[in-house]
Amino acid sequence: MAEPKHGDSVKVVTRDKEYFGILMPRPAxxxxxxxxxxxxxxxxxxxxxxxxxxxxLIKASEPRVRKKVPLKKYxxxxxxxxxxxxxxxxxxxxxxxxxxxxxxxxxxxxxxxxELKAIANVRASKPxxxxxxxxxxSDWSLIAGEIAKEIDTVDGxxxxxxxxxxxxxxxxxxxxxxxxxxxxxxxxxxRSIDRGxxxxxxxxxxxxxxxxxxxxxGVATCLHATSSDDYCLLIRGTKVRKMHTSRRDAxxxxxxxxxxxxxxxxxxxxxxxxxxxxxxxxxxxxNSFEKKVALVLVxxxxxxxxxxxxLEKGCKGIVLSATGLGHLPVNNRKHSLLPQxxxxxxxxxxxxxxxxxxxxxxxxxVYTNLRRVSMxxxxxxxxxxxxEVAFVKLAWVLGQATDYETVKRMMLESVAGEINxxxxxxxxxx
Amino acid sequence: MAEPKHGDSVKVVTRDKEYFGILMPRPAxxxxxxxxxxxxxxxxxxxxxxxxxxxxLIKASEPRVRKKVPLKKYxxxxxxxxxxxxxxxxxxxxxxxxxxxxxxxxxxxxxxxxELKAIANVRASKPxxxxxxxxxxSDWSLIAGEIAKEIDTVDGxxxxxxxxxxxxxxxxxxxxxxxxxxxxxxxxxxRSIDRGxxxxxxxxxxxxxxxxxxxxxGVATCLHATSSDDYCLLIRGTKVRKMHTSRRDAxxxxxxxxxxxxxxxxxxxxxxxxxxxxxxxxxxxxNSFEKKVALVLVxxxxxxxxxxxxLEKGCKGIVLSATGLGHLPVNNRKHSLLPQxxxxxxxxxxxxxxxxxxxxxxxxxVYTNLRRVSMxxxxxxxxxxxxEVAFVKLAWVLGQATDYETVKRMMLESVAGEINxxxxxxxxxx
Numbered sequence: 001m002a003e004p005k006h007g008d009s010v011k012v013v014t015r016d017k018e019y020f021g022i023l024m025p026r027p028a029x030x031x032x033x034x035x036x037x038x039x040x041x042x043x044x045x046x047x048x049x050x051x052x053x054x055x056x057l058i059k060a061s062e063p064r065v066r067k068k069v070p071l072k073k074y075x076x077x078x079x080x081x082x083x084x085x086x087x088x089x090x091x092x093x094x095x096x097x098x099x100x101x102x103x104x105x106x107x108x109x110x111x112x113x114x115e116l117k118a119i120a121n122v123r124a125s126k127p128x129x130x131x132x133x134x135x136x137x138s139d140w141s142l143i144a145g146e147i148a149k150e151i152d153t154v155d156g157x158x159x160x161x162x163x164x165x166x167x168x169x170x171x172x173x174x175x176x177x178x179x180x181x182x183x184x185x186x187x188x189x190x191r192s193i194d195r196g197x198x199x200x201x202x203x204x205x206x207x208x209x210x211x212x213x214x215x216x217x218g219v220a221t222c223l224h225a226t227s228s229d230d231y232c233l234l235i236r237g238t239k240v241r242k243m244h245t246s247r248r249d250a251x252x253x254x255x256x257x258x259x260x261x262x263x264x265x266x267x268x269x270x271x272x273x274x275x276x277x278x279x280x281x282x283x284x285x286x287n288s289f290e291k292k293v294a295l296v297l298v299x300x301x302x303x304x305x306x307x308x309x310x311l312e313k314g315c316k317g318i319v320l321s322a323t324g325l326g327h328l329p330v331n332n333r334k335h336s337l338l339p340q341x342x343x344x345x346x347x348x349x350x351x352x353x354x355x356x357x358x359x360x361x362x363x364x365x366v367y368t369n370l371r372r373v374s375m376x377x378x379x380x381x382x383x384x385x386x387x388e389v390a391f392v393k394l395a396w397v398l399g400q401a402t403d404y405e406t407v408k409r410m411m412l413e414s415v416a417g418e419i420n421x422x423x424x425x426x427x428x429x430x
Numbered sequence: 431m432a433e434p435k436h437g438d439s440v441k442v443v444t445r446d447k448e449y450f451g452i453l454m455p456r457p458a459x460x461x462x463x464x465x466x467x468x469x470x471x472x473x474x475x476x477x478x479x480x481x482x483x484x485x486x487l488i489k490a491s492e493p494r495v496r497k498k499v500p501l502k503k504y505x506x507x508x509x510x511x512x513x514x515x516x517x518x519x520x521x522x523x524x525x526x527x528x529x530x531x532x533x534x535x536x537x538x539x540x541x542x543x544x545e546l547k548a549i550a551n552v553r554a555s556k557p558x559x560x561x562x563x564x565x566x567x568s569d570w571s572l573i574a575g576e577i578a579k580e581i582d583t584v585d586g587x588x589x590x591x592x593x594x595x596x597x598x599x600x601x602x603x604x605x606x607x608x609x610x611x612x613x614x615x616x617x618x619x620x621r622s623i624d625r626g627x628x629x630x631x632x633x634x635x636x637x638x639x640x641x642x643x644x645x646x647x648g649v650a651t652c653l654h655a656t657s658s659d660d661y662c663l664l665i666r667g668t669k670v671r672k673m674h675t676s677r678r679d680a681x682x683x684x685x686x687x688x689x690x691x692x693x694x695x696x697x698x699x700x701x702x703x704x705x706x707x708x709x710x711x712x713x714x715x716x717n718s719f720e721k722k723v724a725l726v727l728v729x730x731x732x733x734x735x736x737x738x739x740x741l742e743k744g745c746k747g748i749v750l751s752a753t754g755l756g757h758l759p760v761n762n763r764k765h766s767l768l769p770q771x772x773x774x775x776x777x778x779x780x781x782x783x784x785x786x787x788x789x790x791x792x793x794x795x796v797y798t799n800l801r802r803v804s805m806x807x808x809x810x811x812x813x814x815x816x817x818e819v820a821f822v823k824l825a826w827v828l829g830q831a832t833d834y835e836t837v838k839r840m841m842l843e844s845v846a847g848e849i850n851x852x853x854x855x856x857x858x859x860x
Contacts, residue, residue, distance in 0.1 A: 360675030
């Protein structure tokens with residue numbers, strides 16, 4: 001019998017115990033003294049070679065053979081394009097590293113999930129294949145460009161994406177796709193699609209359903225609403241945030257209600273009707289984003305020099321994730337950010353004030369210190385915009401305009417539902 | 431009749447309308463063309479001088495006379511010390527600026543809230559008077575020092591504090607006060623105490639009650655649990671965060687349940703019994719915090735040079751608020767942070783990985799990119815610690831130890847309940 005290789009199912013026999021799992025490569029830092037086994041629970045354990053009496057091959061790993069079957073078209077069904085960009089939803093376990101990385105494309109989704117064919121005639125395209133922590137503003141431009149190129153040929157578009165920076169990308173698409181008249185639904189998964197427990201299948205089914213039939217012209221996310229597989233939420237692309245590292249229902253609406261539920265049976269129930277309906281107007285693509293924009297977290301004892309650093313590097317705009325209603329240190333001799341705000345103001349560099357609380361709006365007047373930030377420092381208070389959304393928006397606004405007053409005016413206007421002045425009591429932590 | 435002055439109640443008569451409110455000083459940037467009036471709603475309006483026909487004095491502002499009545503002691507009641515440090519709970523409207531700034535002391539609280547005398551013999555001290563956005567690590571040291579000095583003379587301590595950085599300060603006190611055997615309860619208010627709608631009164635009553643009688647040796651916050659005045663929550667000082675800019679129930683437990691409810695009738699109902707009880711052991715004060723620590727928000731398109739900036743400035747430790755399970759850009763040619771992580775690692779500078787999701791834990795192995803951060807970059811994955819708490823803890827750990835391995839070990843041990851490995855399904859967004 002052949003020597004067990006990485007990726008094979010094996011039994012590891014030690015003096016005290018037998019372990020069943022998949023043999024993994026040894027991370028370099030652990031040296032060669034341990035065998036690494038991925039247990040059925042998904043966790044890896046290291047077993048000292050000294051303890052191992054035998055490693056028995058149970059089943060050799062099989063190279064995955066991908067069947068490429070051309071997608072068939074059905075009359076009368078809506079047409080949906082799935083743009084896959086990478087992320088966990090496109091991922092499988094990589095036996096070289098034991099980790100997970102992006103591989104599957106939209107065509108594979110249709111193979112794995114034939115139910116999709118009952119919802120829509122699905123077309124597939126794979127403009128990108130990255131994990132979303134590696135996404136940058138040039139990827140936002142690329143994704144928006146692909147959407148604008150294809151939107152007239154379909155009834156709706158689904159974008160599959162990594163979860164990590166999904167809400168940055170949905171905000172970017174929301175701003176870049178002006179006068180969008182069809183649904184552009186971003187979906188993702190928290191567990192890789194090659195696992196039985198993956199949330200990818202329901203998310204994809206609901207997203208394709210929403211793209212096919214929902215009467216909506218705009219950008220939204222579609223992911224699990226709860227930790228069960230009961231329904232998904234459609235959340236506006238500028239009012240959504242990843243609020244949990246691992247739960248299926250990690251994506252939550254912030255500072256407004258979700259737009260609608262997509263039920264497992266395909267029905268869509270509207271929750272918050274404040275959105276644009278489908279229309280035939282032509283889309284305007286504005287997908288240029290200024291790259292020299294910073295997003296800075298304000299904290300006690302922070303070094304004001306970091307703002308000088310950005311100003312000296314030629315940064316064109318700064319978003320501060322401030323505390324509470326938009327506070328910064330202003331009276332603390334060592335940590336006051338007021339001198340930096342004044343310097344930015346003098347240079348015509350907009351400084352946008354948001355809150356690290358995430359929920360609720362900032363306000364330039366309630367406290368004496370807030371007045372100093374707004375009046376002396378020229379801070380632009382971005383209402384109830386999330387820090388991430390204000391960051392994406394500032395990059396976008398600076399891609400369209402450079403005049404300070406125009407930038408300020410655009411930042412304070414709601415372009416894609418990113419500012420909500422009608423807060424309801426039951427929106428908090430839902 | 432005298433000319434109305436700033437702070438006076440007035441009626442402003444224009445051609446079309448009469449406005450009632452308090453006459454405010456004109457912000458310099460508005461020039462002298464407008465009169466500013468604070469309406470009863472709390473909002474300010476500007477009225478063009480050209481439109482004003484008359485300003486009629488209704489009631490002149492009265493200088494506030496403070497009665498200092500020495501606090502009386504009752505036999506058998508527990509003794510509670512209120513340390514006031516500033517914040518909205520100590521604030522009143524400042525007619526010079528029209529904003530709110532810190533003024534009231536703990537003794538004033540007892541004057542305003544005589545019910546406190548039925549709960550405890552209250553002593554008062556005012557070691558600080560700042561708004562908490564101006565707080566810095568030296569203030570954390572000062573507050574912890576005051577607590578350590580007084581704790582043996584009382585049954586419990588209440589610290590009143592601003593809300594903005596309250597959770598940074600409670601984390602600091604949690605680490606600095608080792609082997610704390612009595613309750614140290616931080617409270618605050620979202621609306622100033624001179625307003626009828628202030629949340630200060632219930633928060634103070636519940637906090638003093640908890641400090642007086644709760645069988646708890648540790649640091650917790652005590653603030654409104656809901657937007658009504660029904661009860662307060664005691665939340666562990668290392669597992670609490672300000673999650674809303676303005677709601678009374680802004681402070682929420684993250685990644686574990688609140689410890690207990692303090693009901694309006696004074697009863698305390700335990701929710702989560704995983705805390706230390708009161709004990710007579712001696713407190714150990716470890717209140718030195720390293721000041722050169724940075725907390726950096728990771729985002730798409732970020733400039734890796736900001737990490738070089740901190741390293742070159744002699745920063746002793748960096749906390750990254752990364753995405754998802756602890757991701758950073760690692761494969762993006764322009765934005766990868768791996769070279770900076772390797773540089774820090776080479777210099778022996780610890781880089782702590784937390785998640786901007788806030789809820790949930792980070793993990794160094796699930797994804798290939800995470801392995802690169804942990805194995806190649808040496809990132810220290812801080813379990814389910816909040817980014818802010820990891821920042822405060824790193825400053826504290828570096829105040830106690832400088833050896834890299836010791837720092838790493840201490841960061842990964844739960845010193846004050848800041849790491850919780852027993853997550854429950856119903857802890858999310860509560």
